[in-house]
Amino acid sequence: MIKSFFVLDFSYDVIDNIPVIFIWSIDKEGNRVVVLEKDFRPYFYAIPKDGSNLESLKNEIMKLGNLKSPILEVKDVDMKYYGNPLKALKITTQIPAYVRAYREEVSKLSGIKDVMEADIRFYMRYSIDSGIRPFYWFDAEVEDISLEKLRVSKAYLLKDVKKVYEDAFPELKIMAFDIEVYSKYGFPNPRKDPVILIGVWTDKGQEQFSAEDDDLKVLRNFSKFVVDYDPDIILGYNSNGFDWPYLLERAKMRNIKLDLGRRENSEPSQGTYGHYSVVGRLNVDLMGFASTVEEVKVKSLDNIADYLGVLPKNERVNLEWYEISSYWEDLKKRDLVKKYNLDDAKSTYLLKNVFIPFGEQLTVISGLPLDQLSMASVGYRVEWLLMREAFKYKELIPNRVEREYATYKGGLVIPPKPGIHENVYVLDFSSMYPSIMIKYNIGPDTLLKDNCEDCWVAPEVGHKFRKSPEGFYKRLLQELLNERREVKEKVKDIRDEYQRRMLDERQRALKVMANAFYGYMGWLGARWYSKEGAEAVTAWGRETISSASKIAIDEGFDVIYGDTDSIFVKGSGDAVALAKKISDLLALEIKIDKHYKKVFFTENKKRYAGITEEGKIDIVGFEAIRGDWCDLAKDIQKRVIEQILTSGVKDAVRLARDVVMRLRRKEFKIEELVIWKSLDKDINDYEVDAPHVAAAKKAIKAGYAVFSGGKIGYVVVKGSGKISDKAEPYFMVKDKNRIDIEYYIDKQIVPSVMRILDSFGVKEDEIKGGGVDITSFFRK
The missing domain is CATH 2.40.50.730 (OB fold (Dihydrolipoamide Acetyltransferase, E2P))
Incomplete structure (x- = not known):
């Protein structure tokens, strides 16, 4: 049938x-x-040395087979490697685990140059070959x-x-979960610290499993719920980093199995990219997607859900992690912990609407299952797409090798003209790097190191790429960009909101994948690594921006800034006509991306702010969206920028001075002054006690759990010695009088606003309240 x-x-x-x-x-x-x-069997390839006797090699390889997993076949096949035809031996065996063992034995044979494709997971090998x-x-x-x-x-x-x-998706059953554990002292230890709550959220609403005294029932009831509800997708937030390993270890300690897959007696198991695999279900850790939300510095679940508007903080219970144990012990507060747990599960469930449609489209494009894709880097996502395409063209997939760190020159930056500019257009090249790769047939398989008569030669670096036939990268990039254009056209005629959303997510996923090809080519971990290719792309990119700038100047425009794939211009001419002329002359599409009523630049590149015709304010490169500054410093910098763009520099200075005065009057919340830093390694591995390390050690000494690989928040208090000596975990400081106000003024507030105001001749004393007459600094 x-x-x-x-x-x-x-x-x-x-x-x-x-x-x-x-x-x-x-x-x-x-x-x-x-x-x-x-019927599918595992295989890999061996590349014979030049002049080797293929029949003799086949016989030698067949003799390596053993009874547990015999070598079923050795067949010579015509393949390509970086576009060059060659003969390869395809070696098929019985059991997937034996591929790696045979790889080592075959590689030792005197007639073998290399072995390839022995590190591809068996079921993914099948997916690639079958197209399923x-x-x-x-x-x-x-x-x-x-x-x-x-x-x-x-x-x-x-x-x-x-x-x-491809066809419409069936309705997928999705559940989200979140756990709470009880740990009175130190980092939670599943060998002794129980799971007190597991909150679950589905389309049917909430469920919660609670342990008043014993968590064995919680673990069993959670497993039973998953089996009975039978979700296709299980959502968590940092579930691969905490929830799953904790639950598995805790279940082991209680002598039960966390049996919740679609095969009986199958527990979650750690797989590729650090994700946990649940048999027959997709376990998706949304933190992998949330890591791309650059605007949120501390990517906790409540911060992400608040920023994206799925569950604002003022509509949920907010607890600090260090409060959970004490609240649980207090029967009057225990319900708050339960509500907090369910709010976390609800937030995770609602985030599906933000992240899952985009993730689904990336899966469709890359072929990487959604649970793995959520944790895989952009480079791996691109690589799986390349691997699928390589199979179609009988192109051998290169082995992954270790490489020494190497750098190359990046994109061109035209220095900004400091100050405020009005009526500024941003002309942006559409998918500039992918377009350059297509135009000049750039890829590791088209690179030629010998003399050639019909090649594209990259400016400055001199790398040569054949003009024909089309390379591996060019073919695939053309498909991605063509499909994106088709999808963008199609979405214009779609009225159904759901269909529009899916198509929009598709075009966005296509754009992300296409734009990642250049970065992938220069990634040291890439199978298809090509430093020459990456260098050539940026070289042609620099030439393109330089040429576009010259055309703009010739057309009577003033170029006030340029960066990698865009130029900022102002003038009385027709910006639309300028964009068309550049596109025609350079054979690369450029369009008006933004029109700023007002924009200002400092002397530093990649640092500007502007207000559009629609009143939207863009801030690029300032601490308002990056850097380790306290919230108050980020907030005042953002407000100063907005004030300059809307009402002028005088009001911006006045605003900054008001914040300094408010600090001195102690009109602040301690939370506004918290400085967050990552703990990238184990606390004992740090050789220098940086402030955040010192604060983490103080927290551990006081009995608080500190997560390696997470973030620690600290404040600077009064006292003598280095800043490290005065850094305290924020949750251990309750009294405002302990805060070192002058530190925050001198090292946080003033530096953050002077990044902007310095360009307008403002001095630090004016912000601190030194009494200088500032009016002389402002001129129209």
Whole structure:
């Protein structure tokens, strides 16, 4: 019979010495099913040395086989490596785990130059070869089979794949969860500290499992709930970093299994990129997506949910992590902990609407399952797309190798003209680096190091790339950019809000993937690494920006700034006509990205702020959106910028002085002065006691849990010695009188606003209240 299946995820097992791939799916009727593939076998490639006798090598390799996993076949095949044709030996065995063992043995043979593609996970190898990929449908001839210990409606044996295609997603069942643990002293330890709460949120509302005295029931009830609700996606926030490892270790201590997968007796297990795999379900840690929200410095769940508006802080219970144990002990406050836990679960659930549609489209494009994709870097996402494309073109996938750190010259920056400018247009090259890669056929497989008569030669660096045939990168980038253009056109005619959202997420995912190709090429961990390619792209980019600037000047415009792929111009001419002329002359699309009523620059590159025709204020490069400053310093800097753009420098100075006076009058909240820093390694590995390290040690000594790899917040209090001696964990300081006010004025507030005001001739004394007449500094 022929049936249709929507793919969620893959797993595999060895049953009766046969590797079996489980394709976890949903059928057209909405049933959760699994399709079993029993005929696919693991393989890798060996590259013979020039002049080697292939038949002799085949015989030598066959002799390496053993009974547990015999070598089934050694076949010579025509492949390409970086675009160059070659002969390779495809070596097929029985059990996936033996691929790596055979790789080592084959590589030692005298006639073998290299072995390749031995490090690709078996089920992903199958996905690449078959074309069956996550969030795609496939039609296949299957037969019903009976398989015990599976939590699905039906199981099928795959006989023949008829078609793989995109279509509308079925409705996916999603649940979110969050845990609370009780730890009176120090970092929570699952060997002794119980799980007191597990909050769950689904489309049906909330559930909560509570431990008044014993957490064994909590663990069992949570597992039972997951099995009964049967979610396709399980959402957490930092669940890979904390919740799952804690629950697993705690279950082990209580002598039970955290059995909640779609195969019985299957616990979550740690897989690639640090994610935890739940068999038959997609475990998605949303913190992986939240890491891209640059505007939020401390990416806690409550901060992210508040910033994105899914659950504002004023609509939920807010507790500090160090308060949970004491609140739990107090029966009058225990309900607050329960509500806090459910609010976290609800926040996680609601964040699905922000992150999951985009993640789904990235999965469709890259082929990387959503749970892995949420934790994988952009480089790995690009690489899986490249690996899938490589298979289509019989291009061997390079091995991953360690490389020494290498740098190269980046994009061109035209120095800014400091001061305030009005009526400024930002002309931005559309997907500049991908377009350059397409225009000049740049890629690791088109790079030529010998003499050539028909090549593109990169300016400054001199790297050469053949003009034809088209390279691996060019073909794929053209597909991505063409599809994006088609999607953007299509979305204009769509009225259905859901469809519009999906298409918009698709075009955004296509843009992100295409723009990542240049960075991937220069990433030291890339399989298809090419420093020459990355250097050539930036060299052509510099030439492009320089040429665009010259055209603008020739057309009577003043270029006040340029950076990598855009130029800022002002003048009385027609900016639309200018953009068209640049596009025509350079054969690269450039368009008006923004029109600022007013914009100001300091003398530093990549640092400006502007207000658009619509009244939106953009701030780039200042501490208002980056840097380790307290909230008060960031807030006043942002407000000073806004004041300059809306009412002028005098009002901005007045505003800054008011904040200094407010500090001296102690009209502040301690939370406004917290300075956050990351603890990138174990506290004992720090050789120097930086302020945040000193604060972390004080917190640990006082019995508080401090998370390695997380952030520590501290304030600076009065006292003698270095700043490190005066840094205290913010939650241990309750009295405002302890705060070192002058430190915050001298090292936080004044420096943050002087980054802007210094360009207008303002002096520090004017901010601190030195009594200088400031009017002489302002001229129109």
